[in-house]
């Protein structure tokens with residue numbers, strides 16, 4: 001219905017911004033209205049390439065645009081709080097990239113601000129919104145492979161080494177944990193809840209961020225999760241749940257959740273693929289929630305974001321990573 005059409009603005013014209021631009025164009029009821037970049041020329045180029053209505057040469061101008069309903073924050077982690085607060089201050093609903101913030105204190109500030117202003121706010125952890133994730137949770141809780149005792153999942157890739165770039169630069173919140181470790185941690189906590197204990201390990205690189213890190217979680221129900229992430233080596237990109245009566249395997253790239261392979265006596269493939277962009281689900285979720293007058297998503301509530309940020313704070317404390325901005329506060 002035209003009355004429910006929502007105009008989107010993208011803040012920051014980087015890599016993920018271009019993927020979201022394509023996804024927004026696939027969702028009925030979503031219009032890609034504005035792009036904001038620190039550089040007007042870059043903004044205009046982005047607008048031409050992705051069919052954006054208006055290009056802005058600053059984030060402030062984008063957030064002040066009265067036609068825009070929702071701002072998608074697509075800047076490096078260390079700016080998520082500042083840019084989310086800017087959008088909320090200007091009366092915009094917000095979809096903020098993962099990790100939601102650098103730490104749980106910043107997370108609280110962002111959530112509090114959205115509630116005070118009566119605006120919707122959600123973390124862009126899209127893989128938790130895919131149909132395959134729902135199916136996986138149902139299969140595990142329904143006992144498809146008996147009682148699950150153990151799981152493993154990883155997300156590791158080899159980024160070209162550049163100490164100044166987002167992934168390696170501590171000023172921009174660099175490191176594997178916050179960039180990709182958050183995916184296997186999300187998978188485990190989405191299925192089993194918050195762990196009761198964990199052990200973490202990391203290989204810290206020359207810039208002082210974790211280039212490889214591992215997380216061994218133990219949940220209240222006794223399940224153990226062995227998870228890992230990397231920005232310096234490729235890993236298998238797969239996830240497997242081991243139960244007393246079989247296994248559920250999600251092949252590479254597991255976070256896209258295209259199929260689940262169940263082995264319990266025989267082997268069966270469950271098709272969980274979908275049409276279009278994997279990011280379209282989060283765009284749709286934001287629109288649906290706003291149209292229902294919700295301030296948070298029932299599928300990805302603030303409590304879930306708060307829990308995962310708090311877990312990552314504790315992991316960072318164990319592996320010895322503090323970001324420069326935090327040391328100043």
Ligand SMILES: NC(=O)c1ccc[n+]([C@@H]2O[C@H](COP(=O)([O-])OP(=O)(O)OC[C@H]3O[C@@H](n4cnc5c(N)ncnc54)[C@H](OP(=O)(O)O)[C@@H]3O)[C@@H](O)[C@H]2O)c1
Pocket residue numbers: 012013014015016017036037038039042074075076077079097098099124126166172178179
């Ligand atoms: N959900 C996913 O699948 C996914 C995938 C990749 C990344 N991400 C998340 O999205 C965020 C952005 O990642 P990205 O890979 O898109 O990063 P990127 O390509 O480096 O782009 C980030 C953009 O942020 C803006 N920015 C503002 N201040 C900056 C600064 N001091 N240094 C660098 N850039 C600055 C820039 O936009 P302007 O120059 O236009 O102002 C830049 O193009 C990260 O938090 C990351 O975790 C999510």
